[in-house]
Amino acid sequence: MSTDPSGSSRIRYISFSALLRYILVNREYERRFHVQRDLIRGKTDYDIHPPHVAVTLQANDRQVIEAGTPIQFEVAIPTVQAEHHYVVVKFLLQGYAQKPHAICGIATDITELKRAEELQTRRARQAALRADIHAAFSARTAGGLPTILQRSAEAIHSRLLDRFVFHFDRSHVCGP
Secondary structure, eight states, X not given: OOBOTTSOBEEEEEEETTTOOEEEEOHHHHHHHTOOHHHHTTOOHHHXXXXXXXXXXXXXXXXXXXXXXXXXXXXXXXXXXXXXEEEEEEEEEEOTTSOEEEEEEEEEEOHHHXXXXXXXXXXXXXXXXXXXXXXXXHHTOTTHXXXXXXXXXXXXXXXXXXXXXXXXHHHTOSOO
């Protein structure tokens, strides 16, 4: 298992380019997705991940095949515990005849970074809302308070909707 400078573990995997079936995964992949290296060989993303995730992963693979160059993606993979976010670099592996024969992917878990960004965004929205409330009560205008109440209701609705969608996605995870 390798670690990047920030301390997060990297996941490595190799899949056939034409059939999009796994050839090899590293120990970190085995640990994260509760699969054994010998048992994953020959499987597709559909055998491991929920359909909506598998579609995205295979579309990314096809994009790398078509472009013929390395491409970086950001993907979200749900597990039973939580959704994890990864930055994935995918590239073609060349065979003896300089023809691509496989796709290699190296994924770095950026879940904590995404959570910190979301927290920062939420705090900024809360600060703006507090400033709006303060301005509405300071100005004592007739239209200020209803506007603030509408923004507050929209913010609460958005947050509840985000929680519901995340819970719904997690409850429909096919694998661990």
